Amino acid sequence: MPTIRDVAVRAGVAPITVSRVLNNSAPVNAETRARIEAAIAALNYVPNSLARSLRFKGTRLIALILVDIINPFWSTIARGVEDAANAHGFHVMLCNVDESAAKQNDYITVALQKQADGVIILPLPEGYQNLARITSQGVPLVGLDCPVPGMALDLVRADSRAGAYELVRYLIELGHRDIAMLSGPSDYFTAGQRIEAYCQALQEAGLASSISIYEDEYNMTGGERSLRRLLAERPLPSALFAANNFIAIGAITVLRAAGYRVPDDVSLACIDDLPLSAAIDPFLTCAAQPAYDLGREAAELLFKRMAGLLPPEPVEIVLPVSLIKRRSCRPVAA
Amino acid sequence: MPTIRDVAVRAGVAPITVSRVLNNSAPVNAETRARIEAAIAALNYVPNSLARSLRFKGTRLIALILVDIINPFWSTIARGVEDAANAHGFHVMLCNVDESAAKQNDYITVALQKQADGVIILPLPEGYQNLARITSQGVPLVGLDCPVPGMALDLVRADSRAGAYELVRYLIELGHRDIAMLSGPSDYFTAGQRIEAYCQALQEAGLASSISIYEDEYNMTGGERSLRRLLAERPLPSALFAANNFIAIGAITVLRAAGYRVPDDVSLACIDDLPLSAAIDPFLTCAAQPAYDLGREAAELLFKRMAGLLPPEPVEIVLPVSLIKRRSCRPVAA
């Protein structure tokens, strides 16, 4: 690949003059400029941003460290981040960590090595202490979804406590008295919030004695396992509250295999929508988190922090969740 | 952020000795090594890969330039690429171009500026000529989905011609005689293939006179527009063949709004699955492309090319497509 030196030689000038044309950093004679531009075009010269960043500081790269891009919740967040980044002239390095704290830590290292100007991350409970590796190097960090105990962290999250509460209230209003919860790992902040909301809603309705929580991973396998344990341990409840969409899918799979139908035999509601499925078949009742906005707001917050536009105290942005009522829940027959 | 020099000073050695410890590039006295490692830990030193890459060549970064990460087809491909990249110690810069050739060209520039070691791209017909900007700089390039006329390009794609053919044959076997196609832009290779397959299947069945093609964008809006035009221009066919999943979703939306039901009033089949929807409700009959494998194979091919493990001729990998029969298609009543 040609360098600025090649361009300079071809145009009969010094490299710095080419640099001035590229960056408009100083006036250049119109004729000289034309010669340089011709040389750039002729050589297909593209400036080396590595060298530039080394000299200049700033890579205009941000690292987005999340769970799994295949989950539409995260891919939509990723899209929100990328669009916002793009609008500010930044680019995004994508990092799928699959809920593995070790993989997350590796990616943190990569982000630092590559001199990312900022990082957006979903903190994993087992890896809280690794986050300090980012901030201690002075790299701006925005968390998604999950505050970190004892850490002053800019954060963007949805109000999943309120969403979960609304969802369980809705089930109660439909007449359900026996509602089991299929939770994610309770050391996750979001799972904790959703468990609290579930318990609160049941208690307020005088149903504290029917609290029934199955905890497993935040994915399809977790949902399957939880439901299998449930079926082995107790009679089928009249409604299920799944802590996310993948748990719900896992649960449906097992229900179906066991010969149960949703909502005829059991109602089902969850956190997180499945937007495409909804377009084909509006089925799953859910509390939808505004994924795209979460991503966009996280990136915007990061850029504000990087630009020094924020007071030193950490900022927390909480976006509302919307209840979407669909066919997967039915009123209880009287 | 501390530099190798800071570590060297703290350990009382020269920077090169630190480098040797970091890279195991030469033997270092055990005691010296211990001192250096202590200094690295104490300073939280992370090597600057920009400087490293500048000296060394090679960034271990690949650019993945695709349409839209929100489409599960592309997010699954992205995941395949990232997993393979990870296994080889590479990282992925994600670039959503939304079918805009201008945006694609911008990202090509970014990939070159950032000195990406390789690029994986979905070629857009309006931007074919931009691809030469990558290869002419000697940067390895792998195309997804779409060969480029007149360009020797390593390529990974699914056999969507065979998939489309199978799908239309299936509709014919169900007794459909009036099958309309909702196509993507016909200058796209994949759309061309699917149109050819559709026409061939109808011709072979003696149905050439009922060929009916509506062409629009490869997304939900495109599907909506095509179906509105269809409804305005002709009676509802007995079956619809959509060139991808998003077109199918757009079509369903409009059908539903017009009071038609799938499959009662019209059967519907498409290319590309909706994996999560299928788990909840196995509805959409489709020819599923192996998205994850497409991504993984593309990355593997790129790495082989980068390692010089391939003959100079371009390699083309074509993966099979699988027909999945579900409820959205019904036999025609006799």
Added chain:
DNA sequence: TTGTAAGCGTTATCAC
């Protein structure tokens, strides 16, 4: 086993 010098491609600083 360790160190010195030079250079990767760029730009800030200071001349002319």
Added chain:
DNA sequence: GTGATAACGCTTACAA
């Protein structure tokens, strides 16, 4: 308006 020089952080020669 233009150019020489040095420096960003690192590693490859080549010494010692």
